[in-house]
Amino acid sequence: MAVKGLGQLDLEYDGSDLRVGIIHARWNKKIIDALLEGAVKRLKEFGVKESNIIIESVPGSFELPYGSKLFVDKQKALGKPLDAIIPIGVLIKGSTMHFEYICDATTRQLMKLNFELGIPVIFGVLTCLTEEQAFARAGLIPGKMHNHGEDWGAAAVEMAIKFK
Numbered sequence: 001m002a003v004k005g006l007g008q009l010d011l012e013y014d015g016s017d018l019r020v021g022i023i024h025a026r027w028n029k030k031i032i033d034a035l036l037e038g039a040v041k042r043l044k045e046f047g048v049k050e051s052n053i054i055i056e057s058v059p060g061s062f063e064l065p066y067g068s069k070l071f072v073d074k075q076k077a078l079g080k081p082l083d084a085i086i087p088i089g090v091l092i093k094g095s096t097m098h099f100e101y102i103c104d105a106t107t108r109q110l111m112k113l114n115f116e117l118g119i120p121v122i123f124g125v126l127t128c129l130t131e132e133q134a135f136a137r138a139g140l141i142p143g144k145m146h147n148h149g150e151d152w153g154a155a156a157v158e159m160a161i162k163f164k
């Protein structure tokens with residue numbers, strides 16, 4: 001029996017007052033689109049209004065940390081602060097070390113942004129050695145794995161509400 005993952009979904013949180021940003025990279029679009037759909041689906045299941053799910057994109061995963069900061073700052077300046085943000089990216093290993101450096105730098109900076117921005121910054125970056133690993137984690141291979149975007153939506157709601 002699989003032991004990984006969040007297990008049974010616990011819809012105890014009411015997301016109806018939340019404003020959640022999703023910022024996604026545009027590399028590996030088919031996989032990104034599936035992850036994005038999964039995150040939005042779960043946010044709505046927690047009651048987050050569609051009008052309160054704000055979606056933006058950046059070129060690639062390397063742009064996610066700074067793009068997230070600019071996105072959060074802009075929404076705050078507009079008087080519509082975000083309660084959480086979900087950066088989504090898909091990194092797939094190529095033939096060079098480019099992958100490793102982007103994964104490490106992006107992951108570390110996204111972690112720091114939780115503390116710098118003061119809102120939950122969910123880790124929605126797939127760091128895959130093969131395309132198949134990425135397809136599976138986006139729920140695109142039937143019977144293989146669930147769509148990890150759903151987990152990210154659930155994490156955003158819980159982290160935005162639980163410790164208030």
Ligand SMILES: O=Nc1c(NC[C@H](O)[C@H](O)[C@H](O)CO)[nH]c(=O)[nH]c1=O
Nearest residue numbers: 025027059060061062089090091092
């Ligand atoms: O190289 N592979 C990938 C990638 N490279 C681009 C990088 O994120 C950035 O946009 C450029 O270097 C410009 O700064 N970006 C991804 O999201 N996934 C990849 O698999």
